[in-house]
Structure formats: structure tokens, C-alpha cells
Amino acid sequence: MNGPTGLGHSGPVRLDLSGLDTRPAQTWGAMRLVPLVRREPIEDLRLHAGLYDDDPATTVLSDATGCTTYVPHAFVATWSDDGTPVAAYGTQLGRPRRHMPVWTRRRMARHGDKSRLRFLPLHLAVEGFLALHFGGPVIVWEEWSRQAVAHGLSPRAEDAYLGMEIRGLEDALKVFEIHPEQCGLLLYTGDTLAAAFVVPHPEDYRALHPTLVLDLYGELVYDYALFYPARDFRATIDEDAVSSLADLRAEALRQEREWARFHDSVMAGGLIRAPDKVEEIERLGRFTLSRFLPAFERKSENHIGETIIDEEGQLAYLKTFRLSEAQSRRGHLLSTLAEHDWSLPATAAALGTGPAALGLRLERAGFGHLLRQDVLDGYRKARAERLSGRSRRTRPAGAPSPPA
Amino acid sequence: MDTYADLIECEDVLLFANAAITSTGQREFHGSAGEQRLSLDFLHRYIQGNYPDLYAATLALDINDHNAALIIANLLKQPGTGDGRLIAWRLARMSPPRVYRLFRELRRAGVNNRRTRAIIRDWLAGRPDLAFDAVKYRSAVKSAVRHAHLTLTGELGDFLFAPFSRTRYDTPVLEAWRRAHYDKSALYDLPYTVAEGFAARHGISRPIFLERVAPRLTGLERLRLAESAGAAGVATGADLAAMPLVRLASYVLSLAADVRTRRRAELVGALRASAARAAGARAGTWGSVAAVLDDSFSSFGSPVKRRRPLAVALACNYLLEALAGAYRGLWVSRRTDPLQARASGHTPLGQRILDALDTRPGMLVIVSDGWDNAPPGLAAEVLRVWRRKLDPGGEVGIVHMNPVYDADTFDVRRLSPMVPTAGIRDAEDLPALVELARFAEGRTGLAELRAYLADRAAR
Numbered sequence: 001m002n003g004p005t006g007l008g009h010s011g012p013v014r015l016d017l018s019g020l021d022t023r024p025a026q027t028w029g030a031m032r033l034v035p036l037v038r039r040e041p042i043e044d045l046r047l048h049a050g051l052y053d054d055d056p057a058t059t060v061l062s063d064a065t066g067c068t069t070y071v072p073h074a075f076v077a078t079w080s081d082d083g084t085p086v087a088a089y090g091t092q093l094g095r096p097r098r099h100m101p102v103w104t105r106r107r108m109a110r111h112g113d114k115s116r117l118r119f120l121p122l123h124l125a126v127e128g129f130l131a132l133h134f135g136g137p138v139i140v141w142e143e144w145s146r147q148a149v150a151h152g153l154s155p156r157a158e159d160a161y162l163g164m165e166i167r168g169l170e171d172a173l174k175v176f177e178i179h180p181e182q183c184g185l186l187l188y189t190g191d192t193l194a195a196a197f198v199v200p201h202p203e204d205y206r207a208l209h210p211t212l213v214l215d216l217y218g219e220l221v222y223d224y225a226l227f228y229p230a231r232d233f234r235a236t237i238d239e240d241a242v243s244s245l246a247d248l249r250a251e252a253l254r255q256e257r258e259w260a261r262f263h264d265s266v267m268a269g270g271l272i273r274a275p276d277k278v279e280e281i282e283r284l285g286r287f288t289l290s291r292f293l294p295a296f297e298r299k300s301e302n303h304i305g306e307t308i309i310d311e312e313g314q315l316a317y318l319k320t321f322r323l324s325e326a327q328s329r330r331g332h333l334l335s336t337l338a339e340h341d342w343s344l345p346a347t348a349a350a351l352g353t354g355p356a357a358l359g360l361r362l363e364r365a366g367f368g369h370l371l372r373q374d375v376l377d378g379y380r381k382a383r384a385e386r387l388s389g390r391s392r393r394t395r396p397a398g399a400p401s402p403p404a
Numbered sequence: 405m406d407t408y409a410d411l412i413e414c415e416d417v418l419l420f421a422n423a424a425i426t427s428t429g430q431r432e433f434h435g436s437a438g439e440q441r442l443s444l445d446f447l448h449r450y451i452q453g454n455y456p457d458l459y460a461a462t463l464a465l466d467i468n469d470h471n472a473a474l475i476i477a478n479l480l481k482q483p484g485t486g487d488g489r490l491i492a493w494r495l496a497r498m499s500p501p502r503v504y505r506l507f508r509e510l511r512r513a514g515v516n517n518r519r520t521r522a523i524i525r526d527w528l529a530g531r532p533d534l535a536f537d538a539v540k541y542r543s544a545v546k547s548a549v550r551h552a553h554l555t556l557t558g559e560l561g562d563f564l565f566a567p568f569s570r571t572r573y574d575t576p577v578l579e580a581w582r583r584a585h586y587d588k589s590a591l592y593d594l595p596y597t598v599a600e601g602f603a604a605r606h607g608i609s610r611p612i613f614l615e616r617v618a619p620r621l622t623g624l625e626r627l628r629l630a631e632s633a634g635a636a637g638v639a640t641g642a643d644l645a646a647m648p649l650v651r652l653a654s655y656v657l658s659l660a661a662d663v664r665t666r667r668r669a670e671l672v673g674a675l676r677a678s679a680a681r682a683a684g685a686r687a688g689t690w691g692s693v694a695a696v697l698d699d700s701f702s703s704f705g706s707p708v709k710r711r712r713p714l715a716v717a718l719a720c721n722y723l724l725e726a727l728a729g730a731y732r733g734l735w736v737s738r739r740t741d742p743l744q745a746r747a748s749g750h751t752p753l754g755q756r757i758l759d760a761l762d763t764r765p766g767m768l769v770i771v772s773d774g775w776d777n778a779p780p781g782l783a784a785e786v787l788r789v790w791r792r793k794l795d796p797g798g799e800v801g802i803v804h805m806n807p808v809y810d811a812d813t814f815d816v817r818r819l820s821p822m823v824p825t826a827g828i829r830d831a832e833d834l835p836a837l838v839e840l841a842r843f844a845e846g847r848t849g850l851a852e853l854r855a856y857l858a859d860r861a862a863r
Contacts, residue, residue, distance in 0.1 A: 023750070024779035035750075175434055177701040177750040177777060180737070234781030235754070239789045248789055249758050252782055259779060 270301030754782025774817030
């Protein structure tokens, strides 16, 4: 797998949604879809769904650096250097394809042409998450297995759900009424933010809206979609405050503003504060394609995502993926380990636990293969002894011993 | 005043009337065909079980043919319910294919009581040219004749049951049918749908066939074939102005934007002429009228009812223009040219109602499917505050017309309890529906409703 090309700069960064206005949500089943509209669409960067049809010679599998991906659809970003508007290249090809073969591709982001970049939506972000401290231990502490030292975390896998598998998502997207100047969508399931999607131009949005059902979604989104239906936030006007039609109009406007404020600060707050570590991937003229990782705080929203930002920091493209609890936990463990140079005792102390407990926690998180077998066995034995010691104390006298 | 039970009865009947006007058991934007049929079926059983006499009387309203056929079938299944004359009157107003479909339905359900047979017999006897029907709806006529135990005298019986037993027929249409089997020129004397099959059998090319069959086309066939025949270089000569308003609106909406621009004068002229015909003597009598017309994405309807809600809105636009002295039509999308209407975008209904109330029109008509989503519920609040605070005397009459049946609520979706909502199918019914909507406001009671139904039935 290729490493990131840019240098990551760490520390909390706020996602800047300025230039995008929140409009009233539309609900369907457990889904709440919040449209984002742009007052001024970005003309010199365009996105469209790329079809891999036109380019059959795609198999590049050289020695060990091959990367096989399932390609639901790809985006092609087109930009101009002098700020003149560009047409969305190839949008006339229409909808993204329904059935996709598996192809091998060399890189996640590739230049299709000099001023066109083709990339797979969300794969940058997911790759960033998978490659998190992928190299493994930086110091060869005795607890780590030979494989961990030699090959790092490889192989590393995470699960996600296809949009079509999420109950009600397809219908919700179908009956959603796209605003004329809409450039983005925030998707909530069970009233937690599931995914965010922003594009530069309303025409791009209309073309890419159906591709949302082909995207990846976290386990949490899948589960929450089975929950209770989302309820509309219905407008309420205080009739005592109204004495003329102008008042009524002002009240109606206030409703919309209040909703937008509530949404931006409360409902989308977790997303705006999500990026913690931003990595620059590619420069596209005055735009920058980058990906971000969250702080992996447990019991809070953790989004990974990718963005295209212009030189003034205006958001042109955004796509996020909500990590499940287990995925956040894994991210949290890996980052804490990396922070303490992969030293088990130091990490355990930072997490407020002992090395044995941390070792077992690593195993539960799916990283058991990183620890030496005998070390792990030692931890298991210690736990078994502790448990049996505790049960011996609590068992009443004369009761039979529990089965092994 | 009425008792509580009376109010419920009044409400139930109006609910049913709305459903019977709008629902066709087909897929809608927000609901599948299955949901629609299930919901409608329940409603029919509920009303028939609780209010058998009112159930039969709703036949007198402008309900759609789908529901009329359902009601008639349900009435005939239960001997002794319903008025035979009302049923016959309604059958006479339905299109023949629908009536034949109803007869088949009765046959499938095994409904064959004496009244059913008499109704089938009388309806067939009332057909202007049964031989023509026998050619055009051959199997349907055969099935109806069998089911009603009729004995057809003369050629017709032979034609249906032993068509090749005769070497020639005296009735021209039957003879044309016989000859069309081997004679290419004879098939042009047959109805279009039958001739089409023979043309395919004889391998006649489509342009030649269309050109020669053109004089035999019915009005609707002319309209339906206008585009495809036009591509083959044949003008069907559809008389747009003679079309019913909503059907014409549907046709206009099916055209591409540039075609509509090119044919603007012709299309607008036809829409205005059709609207003027529908308005009749009432033209220009409604005073100042404003309309809020929904052209959001949901007005697309569904692939089986393409752009139906939008077509109703467009038709209402032209009809209200004809009825009103001063008219202002506000589209939800803020587009200003009704001819270029298309179903896209969100539904900021509340804002547009405010815009419409700005000028304090004498009457405000809202044509929408009731899915108000930007923000949800604003239209209801605006209407509530307007009625409570700004116009408690009700100087501005507000009516909501909804072309879409909502399967979940067994009714058309309402905007606000302060404003009457009525289902609408054909724009021509608009004046009658505005009348009916009065009952929904709760100011007029059950006795008036019964009188109204009786009055309609007597007509």
C-alpha cells in the first residue's frame, strides 16, 4: 500500500462549513436528510461519477504493492488553474453503473489527465484509517511478535455496509426533494450523524445524489437505521407575536434561522469538531485534496473523511464515514500505543490499567497477532488465575467447583 | 346541531369521498401500489359496513372510475343494497373498457344474481353499436354475454361464438373484420387497436399504416399517437382544445422544454380554450383568486402516473385563470412560466402561501400533495395564525386541493385543520369540490351532506 504523499499536521482542526447554508431537514423512516446549499457554487472545480468503462487496461499488479479494491464508483475532479469555469467532464455518461466487477488499481488517487484527478470516494479516508500506524512497533519491545515487527499491522481489515443494505436509505434518497442550489447532504440515522457529503456545484450534486446508495457506511449507521422513525422538527409560530403579515413572515424566517443554528451547533457539532489529524494528499490547482482522522475519543462521534479545500479554506468537497464503537476503540488503542512508542507498560499506565489487561484488550480488539504467543498466553493465564481466585472467594463453602 | 355520531359519519363520508376521488390503486410518489390498494380496500369495507346507504350514494359524486367500479362490484355482491338506477347511470358515464373490466371482475368473483344480469343486459342494450364493441372488445363482450346468460340473435352470436361458421356478414364492421384476415385494404375499416394487430400480421409498415388508419382514430388515440406518428411523418390531427383539461396538461408536460417553447401559442391556446369550456357560464365570476401550485419533485407522481399531480396543478392554473376576475398563480419553485412547469426541487409551501396572502385575494386555492418540507409544518402554522389572528372573519376563503391519496392516513394529506382539504382528480371538478369542501370545515352538518348527495344523485 502506498504511503501518504503529504506531511500530516496534527492537532484539532475545525471543519469549515462556511459558505454552506443549512436548510430544513426531510425525514423518511429512520433517516433524516439535511440539505446544504451554496450561495455561490464553485465553478472551477467539478466532480462527477467516473465510469471505468472507458479504460479497460486497468490491471496493474506489480510484485507486492498491489491493492485490490471493490470499485462501486469513482469520482473525477476537474479543475482549471486560472479560475475559469470548467464543465463537468463526462457527466453525459449518466448514472453510475449498477453492477461492478472487481478490478485492481494502482493508486487510490490517480491523474486521469493533466487537470483531472480520479479517485475512489471514501477510499482515501478509509485507507488513511487502515494505514494508521500501519508500520507497527517502532521499537522492538520484547512483547511484540516477530510478525508485528517485520510486517506491521498487515493484514488489516475493517467492515462496512453498502448503502443498499441499509434499511430505508434507498427510499429516503429517492423521495428526497433536492433543493435547486443544493451542494451537500448530511445524513442522520436515529438522529446521529451518519455521513456528510459536499460537492462544489449543484449540478454535480444532482448527478451524484444517487451514488450515495453505493457508498460505504459504518456499522452504527446500519444498526440505527433499524430504530424508531425520525420525527420532523415542525415549525411552530407563536401567534401572540404576530399582528401583521410582515410579522408572520419574520416569524417564519426566524424558524428557519433557528433550525439552522440548532443544527449547525448541536446536530452537526460532532462532525465540525471531528478532524484531528489532517493529511494532504494531492494539489489540484488552487485546491487541496486531503483526508482527516478523528481524535478517536471513545463514546463520542468519530468521523474519518476526505476533503477538497481551496486556498481560502472554503470546502469544495467532503465525504465522511462514521466509525463504529469497535473501530474507534481500535483507532484509540493504536494511537495511544504509537504515542508511547509502542511500549506496553507505558501505554497501560496512560490508559490506567496494567500491561496484562492491555494485552488482552489488544487481543479483543483484533490485534492479538501482534503480541508474542507466549506473552499473550501469560496474560491469559494471569487472568484465569485472577478470576478463579475471585470465584473461590465468592463461592460458598462446600459448593462444587465450576466446570473448567 | 348534530350529534357526535353525526359528525363522525360526516367526516367518514368526506374521507371516503376524498379517497375515492384521488386513489386509483396505483403507485404514488410516496407509496407503493400495494399500500394504496390495501388501504383503499380497507376503506371500502369500512364505509360499506358502517354506512351502506351513503356508500351507494357516493356514486353520485365525481369519484374516479376505478372506485366507481369497486363500489358497483361491492354493491352487486350484496343483494338489496344500492340503487339500480344510480348504478346504471354511473356505468353509462364510465369508459367501455372499464365497464367490461368490471363485468369480468364480477364473473371472476362469481357474482351472478338477477340484478347483476339485468344491469349487464341493460348496459349492453344501451350500447350504440354492439357489433363495433364486439370487434373492439371481443373477448370482453363474449365474457359479459356468457355471464349474463344472454342470447344474441342474428350475426352477432355467430361472430362471437363461431366466427368462421359464416362465409359473409351483413354488418359492415363484422364483414370488415372477416375480410381483414386476408385483405389488406379491409383492415382500415376496423378500430385502430384491432387494425394494428392485422397490420402487424400483414407486415404493413408503420408509416403507411398510420397514414391510412388516421381517419379512424378516436380523439384520445390521436393525442396519444401524436408524438410517435409525428416522428414517422404522419400528422394525426389531434384536436388539443377538445381534450379534457388535465389530459391536455399531461400531454403538454410530456413535451420537452424546447418543443413547448416552439409550440407556445398553440399549447397555451388549447389550454385556455379547454379551460374556458370547463369554466362554462362561471367564467370570470370568482372575483380575485390566488393559487399556490406545487411543482416540487414529489409532483412527479410515479412512473405509472407520470406527472399527474403536476398536471392537475397546471390544469387548475388555467381553469382558475378562466374562472377568476383577477388571477395570480404562484408556483412553489418560483418559476413564473406555467408552460415550462416541471417537477423538481423542494416544497417551501409556507413561504408561498405568505406570498399569496400578501395581496389579500378573495380566495386562495392551494394545489399540493401536502408534503410540506421546507420547513415541515410551516404551511400549517401560517394558515393557523392567519385564520386565528389576521383573518378571523374568514374574508379570504382558503381551500386546499390535493391530487394524491395518502395510504397511511386513509385520506388525502391535510395541511391544517383550519383549512378544508379536498381530493381532486380532474380540474373540471374544481367548482364542485370547492362546494364539497364546505362540509369538511364542519360548519355544515350531516343533514346538508345527505341532501347534497341526494341532490347530486337526482341529477
